[in-house]
Amino acid sequence: MKLVIDNRTVEAPEGTTILDAARHSGVAIPSLCSHPELTPYGGCRLCIVEVEGMRGFPTACTTRAEEGMTVRTVTAEIRQLRREVLQLILSEHPASCLMCEEAEACASFQTTIRKAGVTTGCRTCTNDGRCDLQEVVESVGLEEIAYPIYYRNIPVEKDDPFYDRDYNLCILCGRCVRICQEVRMNGTLAFKQRGRRTTIGPAFDRSHLEAGCEFCGACLSVCPTGTLGEKGRKWAGAPDATTASACPFCGLACDLQILARKDTIIGTLPPDTGTCSGGTLCVKGRFCVPEAANHPDRLAGPAARVEGGVLGVPMEEAIQRAAGLLKGVEGGAFAMLLSPDLSLEDLWVAGRFAREVMKSDRLASTAVEALGPAVGPFLEVAAGNRLADIGESDCIVAVGADFSYGFSPIALRIMAEARSGRRYIRVGAIEDPTAKLARESHPHPLAQESAFLEHLIASAHRPLFVLGPDVLFPDNAEAVLAAVRNFTRSGRAKALALLPHHNLFGLAALLGDTLERGASALLNDGAIRVLYCLENLPGGPRPAAVSVIHQSPFRPPASSADLVLPAAGMGEAPGTVLTLDGQPAVVRQAVGPRGTALPDWKILSAIATAMGRTDFNYADAGEIRREMPPSFALKPLRSLEGQTRGPAAAPPANQPFLLHRRPPYESFRGVALNALVPGFADLLPSGHIAINPGDAARLGTTDGDIVRVEAGGAAAEFPVKPSPRLTPGTLVLIHADPSARFPSNPCAVNLRRR
Amino acid sequence: MGALTWPADARPEVERLLKTYPRRRAALLPLLHLAQRIWGHVTDDAVALCAETVECSPADARGTASFYSMYHTHAPGRPHIRVCTNVSCQIRGADELLRVCERALGIKAGQTTPDGKFSLEEAECLGACDRAPLLMVNDDYVGPVDQGQVEALLKK
Known part of the structure; x- marks a missing residue:
């Protein structure tokens, strides 16, 4: 299709608007309400144009381009109208950042009232310098507003x-x-x-x-x-x-x-x-x-524990101290804890360091242990992950997937499918944003898991199970996952497991069959003399190791480590991770490391070199990548038999609430996200009982009131957090130690106001 | 989600309205009117119920209800008085009329007298410019009126 815009013949596909056709051919039309991702709106009236044979001034964003059209986007009259329209828009917008007599001088000199060599300029709006409105005012050429500004x-x-x-x-x-x-x-x-x-x-x-x-x-x-x-x-x-x-x-x-x-x-x-x-x-x-x-707990330099306190030391000395601590420690006396947020390069060098330098295969992760005993079958199902399955299935069943504050791209794809008529079923405790589009919603099954899931997909030809991290924590998680695994093995259904950590596949590739080895069992066997915590510091009391080396972007709790090595943080080092569909994703460096911090692999290589090794002299992450066998950077294929526990009992009548517990698995480099980011703690706080607002009102409690949670003989007290995401009768507790204090998960409990 | 449901005798009307339009969403306005007839004004629960019925977000339904002045978000008085202050009425002294009403009732536009009897509203065009300046008492036009007539009317 051809049309003429400003005396130029331009080509445009059928069905586009005049605005799109103009922009594609390089003609700029000012506009404020239009956006490439949104349907045309015609609200701001700035994109008015003249179309030959059409009355008045149609808006380019809502008028369809047609064959042979003649459009003029800039005439004296249009310019005048646009200035008028923009003045009306701005009559309710404080304009000191848009129009100022000093604007020209300010840009070049930035006046200051202080007799000092600093430049200030006004700071009247936080959006100054990245504002569409400023750009439009400039392109329309508005220099003053005739109307009084209504605040x-x-x-x-x-x-x-x-x-x-x-x-x-x-x-x-x-x-x-x-x-x-x-x-x-x-x-x-x-x-x-x-x-x-x-x-x-x-x-x-x-x-x-x-x-x-x-x-x-x-x-x-x-x-x-x-x-x-x-x-x-x-x-x-x-x-x-x-x-x-x-x-x-x-x-x-x-x-x-x-x-x-x-x-x-x-x-x-x-x-x-x-x-x-x-x-x-x-x-x-x-x-x-x-x-x-930029967390205040970021480490800027290494520190060593000395008699009477902690001493900041230069990096070279810290490396020597680490080499000293590790000297003569071999085999079972050395253990390393690793975070599933580390890059493949870091993991590869860490694995070489532990196995080749320290001659130890005692590698584990407390973050993986926190995911519970069902993590094996979960990862086996995840090995078959294909994001394209969402669009190719005729029935999507989400189990334990809470899309409120995570996995948004998956949620948006599922919702788009559900909107176009695809059958979508939800199984889980939390009412997330996808709930309104679900054909059916069920609570987590407490018994006969396999039959229940089979019933849900009975009429489907190509069903897909989407498994969220919350599927891992109920007592019958292994039974649910075994059922899903049987469906995927027999080809009856496909599954997509949503991995809660950045590089869980990478860690699984490094640890292999020892992935599920409990970190706490490893720590408590008394043989360990040096524990190397690679962005994975176990909570609770100091582990029974003679010396603890802590390497992380973040400061560890006081007196928990003998040597602290600062690692590069978010965006400070390049690397690769395996995404949940097994594709490598590249993390690029955006800024320099904080203080004397170094990438994890660089610190480990420096220690190995200080210990006399000559084969740890990598120049950059790319060299490590070239050394890794191709199989390491591939989605691990696993085949693990999980045990199956019996189904949980139905809740008794005098305990009307069902309490679901889970660990704070949203984490960054081994630290819970709700401990790092206060705003995230407002959404998903640890140690709070999340409750339906109606239930909270019936109990006479508001945000922060303490309630007593009773189950059988056990009782504990927590503050409440009303949340519209919970259905009546459901409670969720995010807690670092999910096994503590309650007999089962989920657990029928009674709730009382203290 | 809401605690409210449609009363049994209103259900056929709800079904009829939903079937009247090609898209469910289009039934929002008549459903809001229905809710207002049933509960006296469009309460928050009623708006949430209408939103659930037509499958739109509560924010969307509330926004729609607040756009149109014929929906009451608070219980109106009996009588409910609307004073038009659009162009035709304004030229013929509507602003003054509104002030007379406010003085006589002791309330501002948009408020209800403390005894709940009278409520006053500054209205957009009521569609009877030939009778400007005009006000509405419940569902009846009164106009053209002058200040004296309004004062007399309010005393009644």
Whole structure:
């Protein structure tokens, strides 16, 4: 199809709008409400054009391009109209950052009132320098606003985690509302009222947290103004470097852009089109990266325990001390704990270090142990993961998958399938954002797991089980996973297991059949003289080892280690991980390491060299990759027989709540994410009883009240956290030690207000 | 999700409305009217029920209900008085009329008298410009009116 735009003949595919056709051929038309990921809206009226034979000034974003059309995008009249429209939009938007008499001088000199050699300039808006509105004002060429500016005086909303909302800056373009409804299929946001009283927000004056917001930040990514401000980087300014990398928080390793300024990570964005992409990240990838990367507990240099205290030492000395501690320690006297968040390169060098230098095969991971005894069959099922299966199945059954604050790209694909009529069934304790599209919802089965699952897929030809991490923690997890494994083995169904850690496949490849070896059993056998904690410091009391070497980006708890070695953190070293469908994902370096920190493999290599080895002289991560056998960087194939425990009993009547427990598996380099990022602790706090808001009200409790949880003879007290994600009668407790204090999981309990 | 359900005698009407339109979502406005007839005003629970019935988000339904001035989010008084302040009425003194009403009732536009009897609302165009300035008492037009007539009317 051919049409003429501004005297140029351009080619455009059938069905596109004039705006798209113009942009594809390099003609810029100003616009504020349109966005490539959203349906046309025609709200801002800035993209008006002239079309020969058409009356008036149609908006380019809502008018379909047609064969032989003649379009003019810039005429004196259009320019005048656009200026007028923009003035009306800005009559409710504080404009000191858009129009200022000093603007020109400010840009080149930046005046200051202080008699010092510093430049300041105004900081009136957190979005200054990365604002669509500023760009549009410039392209339309508006220099003054004829109307008085009406300040709406709406209080700034600051109560929810991760982002503040100042609707005095809002121009009501509706991008946030549309991305929340159309792309994220969440529906937390809508327009309220009308005319000059129009605002944006959830229904019934609820907070975003109460309204079921996932804090995915898509609204923030598409906002053309400074209305929505990321708490963590509000005044950080525009980034000076952007690096395409992968998210470090789970086995999906989503693509993301790391934004840095002055060699510090200030934020992340979904991939692709600069500041304007809506994207599919979850709250972890969208908001938690800078806080984890710049945490106050980050280590800047090594430290050694000496008589009477802890001494900061230079890196070279620390390496020598490590070599000294390890000298003469061989075989069973050496053990190493590893994090499933380490890169393949780090794991490979760690494996060589333990096996070749220390002659020990005592490798384990407390993070894997925390996933429980069902992790074996879980990983075996995961070995068959194929993301494409989501689109190819005729019935999707999600078991133990909580899509509220994680695995968003999978949730969005499932919801898109469910919307187009695919059968979607949910099994689990938590009412997540996909629940509204589920054909059926069931609680976790407590008995006859195989028959129950078989019944769900009875009428399906190509069923797919999507297994979330929460499937791992009930007492009958092994029975459920054995049932799913039998379906996948016989070809009756496919399965997709969602790995909660960044590189669980990589760790499984390193540990092989010893993956499930309990880290705690290893620690308590009394033979260990040196324990090397590679980003994996066991909780609880200091392990029974003579010396503990702790290597991590984060400071360990006081007096838990004899030698502390600082590792490079998020975005500070390149590496590779295996994603949950077995594909290698590349993590790129965005900033330099903090202080004297080094990549994990570099520290281990330096210690090996100090101990007299000559075969640990890698120049970079690429050299390690070339040394790794191809099989190491492949999805491990496992075949493990898990034992099956008996099904749990049905809850008795005097214990009306069913308590589900799980560990805080959302982690980064061996540290729980809710301990690193306060906002994430608002969503999924450890040590709290999450409860349905109606149940909480019936008990007469509100957020933070202490309740007594009773089960049989056992009782414990926890603060409550009302959450709309829980159905009545369901409780969830995130706790570092899931086996503690209750006889079973899930466990029928009674709840009393203290 | 909501605690509220449609009363048994309203169910046939709900079914009929859902079948009237090609898309479920389109039944939202008539369902909100139905809810208002049943419960007197569109309570939060009623809005959540309508949202659930047409399968849209509660925020969407609440936004729609708050857009149209004929839906009451709070219990209206009997009588409920609407004063039009759009162009035709405004030219003929509607702002003054509204102030007279506010003074006489002792409340601001958008409020209800403490005894719950009268409620007053500043309305957009009520579609009777030929009778400007105009106000509505419950479902009846009153106009054109002058200040004296309004004062007399309110005394009644």
